[in-house]
Amino acid sequence: MSMSKRRVGAILHKEFREYRRNGNIIATMAVIPLVIVIAPLIDMSTTALSTLQSGRLMIYLLGIAAIVPAIVAAYSVVGERQQGTLEPVLTTPIRREELVLAKALAILLPSLAISYAWYGLYVAWVELLARPGVPQAIVRGPELFALVLFTPLVAALSIWIGIAISTRMNDIRAAAQLGALASLPTVLVSALIAYNVIHVTLGLTLGLAAVLLGLDTVGWRISSAMFDRERLVTGTKA
Amino acid sequence: MSEDAPALSVDHLTKRFGERAAFDGVSLEVDRGEVFGFLGPNGAGKTTMVRTLGTLIAPTSGSAWVAGYPLAPENGEEIRRRISIMPESPGLYVRLSVAENLECFAELYEVADSKGRIGRALRAVNLEDRAGDACGRLSKGLRQRVALARALLSEPEVLFLDEPTSGLDPVATRDVHDLIEGLRRAGVTVFLTTHRLEEAERLCDRVAILDTTLRTIGRPNQLREQLFSKTLLIKTVAALADAGRTFAGLPGVEGWHLDGPASYVLDISDSVLAAPAATRALVAAGADVLSISESHHSLEDVYLRLIDEDKGAGPG
Numbered sequence: 249m250s251m252s253k254r255r256v257g258a259i260l261h262k263e264f265r266e267y268r269r270n271g272n273i274i275a276t277m278a279v280i281p282l283v284i285v286i287a288p289l290i291d292m293s294t295t296a297l298s299t300l301q302s303g304r305l306m307i308y309l310l311g312i313a314a315i316v317p318a319i320v321a322a323y324s325v326v327g328e329r330q331q332g333t334l335e336p337v338l339t340t341p342i343r344r345e346e347l348v349l350a351k352a353l354a355i356l357l358p359s360l361a362i363s364y365a366w367y368g369l370y371v372a373w374v375e376l377l378a379r380p381g382v383p384q385a386i387v388r389g390p391e392l393f394a395l396v397l398f399t400p401l402v403a404a405l406s407i408w409i410g411i412a413i414s415t416r417m418n419d420i421r422a423a424a425q426l427g428a429l430a431s432l433p434t435v436l437v438s439a440l441i442a443y444n445v446i447h448v449t450l451g452l453t454l455g456l457a458a459v460l461l462g463l464d465t466v467g468w469r470i471s472s473a474m475f476d477r478e479r480l481v482t483g484t485k486a
Numbered sequence: 487m488s489e490d491a492p493a494l495s496v497d498h499l500t501k502r503f504g505e506r507a508a509f510d511g512v513s514l515e516v517d518r519g520e521v522f523g524f525l526g527p528n529g530a531g532k533t534t535m536v537r538t539l540g541t542l543i544a545p546t547s548g549s550a551w552v553a554g555y556p557l558a559p560e561n562g563e564e565i566r567r568r569i570s571i572m573p574e575s576p577g578l579y580v581r582l583s584v585a586e587n588l589e590c591f592a593e594l595y596e597v598a599d600s601k602g603r604i605g606r607a608l609r610a611v612n613l614e615d616r617a618g619d620a621c622g623r624l625s626k627g628l629r630q631r632v633a634l635a636r637a638l639l640s641e642p643e644v645l646f647l648d649e650p651t652s653g654l655d656p657v658a659t660r661d662v663h664d665l666i667e668g669l670r671r672a673g674v675t676v677f678l679t680t681h682r683l684e685e686a687e688r689l690c691d692r693v694a695i696l697d698t699t700l701r702t703i704g705r706p707n708q709l710r711e712q713l714f715s716k717t718l719l720i721k722t723v724a725a726l727a728d729a730g731r732t733f734a735g736l737p738g739v740e741g742w743h744l745d746g747p748a749s750y751v752l753d754i755s756d757s758v759l760a761a762p763a764a765t766r767a768l769v770a771a772g773a774d775v776l777s778i779s780e781s782h783h784s785l786e787d788v789y790l791r792l793i794d795e796d797k798g799a800g801p802g
Contacts, residue, residue, distance in 0.1 A: 258593030262579065262586075269581035269620075332577040336636065339540055339571040340594040341563045478543045482503070482534075 255342045256350045263354030277320060277358060281312040281366045307438040312366055313399040314406045314431035314438075317359040321410025322427020324351050325480070326417045335481055344475040348468065352407045359403045367395065394453040401460035402434045408467025415474045418483060491554055493518045493644045493675040494539065499548035501534055508534035511548070512700045516644075516677060516692075521670050523690030524679040527793055530696045532679040533574065536646045539677070540571045553643045567595070570642035574649040576633035580622030584613060584632050587621055588639060595640040607635040611665060627658025634665055644675045651682060663689060687785040701792045709788045717781040718752040718760055719745065723774035726750070732771045736763040751781075 267273050285308050328334040337347065371392075409430035417423035437456070440446045494516040501508045509531030516522045526532050537543045539552050541562040550557040553568035578587050588607060592600035608614045611631040616624070621632060630650060637645055647666070651659040666689050669676055680686055686693050687706050694703040702709055718739075725748045726732055733742045733752060738759030745751045754760035757780050768775050 252596065254596050255594050258590050261593075262582070262590040265586060266579060266581055331580075332573075332575040333579055334577070335542070335573050335575075336571075336577040336591070336633075337594065338542055339566060339573070340591065341567045341596070342594050343563065477541075481537060481542050 251343075251346055251349070255340075256346050256353070259337075259342070259347060259350030260354050263351070267354075267358065273320065274358060277316050277362050280316050280319070281362065284308055284311050284315070285366065285370055307435070309363070309367055309370060309395055310398060310402055310438045311431070311435055313359065313363045313403040314434035315428065316362060317355045317403045318406035318410040318427045318430040319424060320355045320359070321352070321407040322414050322417075322423040322430070323420060324355065324411060325414035325475070326420050326423045327414075329418075329480060330420060338477050338480060344477070345468070345472040348411060348472045348475050351411060352404065352468070352471075355407050355410075356400065356403055359407075360400055363399050363403065364396075367399075390448050390450065390453065393450075394448055394456075397453060397457050398460065401457060401464060404464045405460060405467055406430050406434065408464065408471045412467075412471040412474050415471070415476070415480065491518075491551070492516060493520070493553060494522075494677065495551040496539070497549045499535075499538065499550050500546050501531070501538055501543065502546045507531075507698055509696060510699050512696065513548075514694055514700065514703055516675060518643075518675055519670075519673045520691045521666065521676040521678060521689055523686035523693035524677060524696060525681060525683065525686055525693055525789060526679075526696035527681060531698055532696060533648055535696070536571060536648050536677070536679055540569060540646060541565050567640070568642060569644045569646065570637040570640055571646040572633050572637040572648060572650060574652055576629040578621040578629055578632055578636075581620060583618050583620055584608070584624070584635075585617040587632060588636055591636050592639050597640060603639050603641070607638045610638055610668065611635045612661075625658075627654050627661065630654060630658065630662060631665075634662070642674070644677060645669065646677045646679075648679050649681070650678070651680070651685060659685075683784070683786040683789050693785065695789055695792050697793060697796045701796070702788075706785045706788075709785065710783045715740075716754050716757060718754055718757065718764060719777070719779050719781055720750045720752065720764065720768070721746075721776040721778075722748045722750075722768070723776060724748055726768075726771060726773055728771075732767050732773070733764070736760060736767055738763060748776075 325334065328337075410427045413426045413430060414423050417426070437446075446452065492515040494514070496512055496514050499512045500510050502510075512535065524532050524535065534543060538545050539550060539557065541552075541557065541559075544559065545557065552565045555561040555565050555568070557565070579590070582590070585604060585608075588604045589600065592603055597603050604617075605614070608617055611634050613628070613631055613635060616628065621629060624632065634647075634650065637647075650666070651662050654662065663685065666676060666678065670689075678686070678690060690706070692703065692705050693709070695701040695709075702712070704712070729742065729744070729750060733739055733750070736752075738754050738756040739752050740755055741753040743751050752760060752764060761778060761780070765775070765778060768778075
């Protein structure tokens with residue numbers, strides 16, 4: 249299947265222009281992580297070393313990559329439908345795979361920037377303000393490598409699920425609520441790692457990354473297939 | 487698309503949503519360069535027809551050719567490349583400027599020389615000086631113009647305009663009408679859905695009236711002649727002493743009936759024969775004539791008669 253970079257770029261460019269004009273979207277994306285990491289940041293300054301586990305880093309930080317894009321993705325299609333801006337786009341030659349990919353990239357890129365920025369802040373906080381011994385205990389190479397590798401894959405998975413939900417919803421609020429649920433599978437895996445049910449090794453990290461990559465590919469196909477022009481303009485499928 | 491091929495060819499096209507038919511068994515052809523009016527009451531299936539021909543909705547049965555391509559899922563991209571649809575709601579990105587909205591769509595159509603095309607589209611709708619304005623700050627009439635500029639960007643072979651003057655004030659409506667006249671002069675095929683009958687009468691070469699099924703199709707004057715017999719309306723100061731004798735045997739007059747105490751309607755076959763003959767007969771009868779005029783039925787009369795017939799027939 250050949251894709252038109254120009255058409256994908258057109259939607260991507262348009263989405264970024266809208267982000268710039270509507271600061272609320274990026275502001276919300278940037279602030280949600282604060283809610284996620286505030287508790288562990290305080291814990292780090294007050295809790296004894298023995299109670300801290302390095303895997304906890306994963307659950308909090310991958311949570312950012314999972315939750316932030318899911319919420320935005322859940323709005324992406326149903327929001328345009330309600331504003332009446334989706335139908336004119338659907339009348340153009342753009343293919344649904346291109347439109348879904350462009351929408352996903354427009355959410356993924358700022359999500360990654362925000363996620364990595366928060367990781368940097370988190371690590372800096374730990375290095376500067378945590379009790380002695382804590383940085384060495386929780387900021388460890390394997391976890392950081394897994395974190396950096398998993399972040400785009402986890403964010404993409406949340407986006408595909410969020411877009412799939414958004415294509416089938418007629419109500420923005422319901423889509424946002426269900427979109428938050430899209431991050432649950434990722435949070436579950438992160439929790440298994442955090443509580444040492446899964447021990448992070450290089451092999452496991454690469455294996456999980458491969459699985460996530462496969463899920464992302466399938467997710468793109470499924471969300472594209474669900475992006476049905478007739479359903480989107482009429483609300484029903486004959 | 488071949489020079490001789492119609493821009494649109496629809497054959498027994500039907501779209502059902504479950505048990506409900508949006509439109510049923512519609513057949514029509516639209517010639518290249520024609521401004522074709524598609525009329526019907528709310529819920530008649532006009533917008534669904536536009537969406538179907540625009541490949542947004544799949545028909546339930548029947549077939550169609552759009553801009554030279556069979557209406558089929560595998561041809562969707564090619565058809566959409568050759569047509570343009572202006573939906574009833576402009577659907578503009580309100581935070582983006584007029585030019586930014588057009589840039590996005592120029593890229594989606596992958597047009598060559600997008601800046602030139604955008605400039606031409608803006609000139610066509612007289613919006614060059616508003617290119618930098620955010621669409622959210624424009625009046626409804628100006629937004630319609632931007633939507634029309636967007637529809638012109640790809641220089642489509644067939645342009646679908648779905649209720650383009652819906653909700654516009656008279657000045658904005660006149661502007662849109664002028665734009666459609668300009669498209670006609672430029673040879674663009676326009677498929678115009680509307681329930682503004684004076685709009686269709688003014689702009690369209692031919693019209694079709696849809697009320698789930700296609701009720702009629704033709705030039706507005708043909709439809710008038712098909713549905714209404716020609717009549718002469720005669721008004722006199724006082725009632726004629728013997729109207730039957732006065733109007734009997736007049737050339738071109740096929741019958742008559744009273745339309746008031748001193749008002750008569752003559753069914754005629756040819757006004758050139760009937761009007762002078764009736765005038766002479768009235769003078770000979772000593773009548774004081776107030777007026778003699780040929781009746782004029784509007785497209786609205788045609789439309790209302792057909793729709794009233796449908797209502798009278800009831801469902802099923």
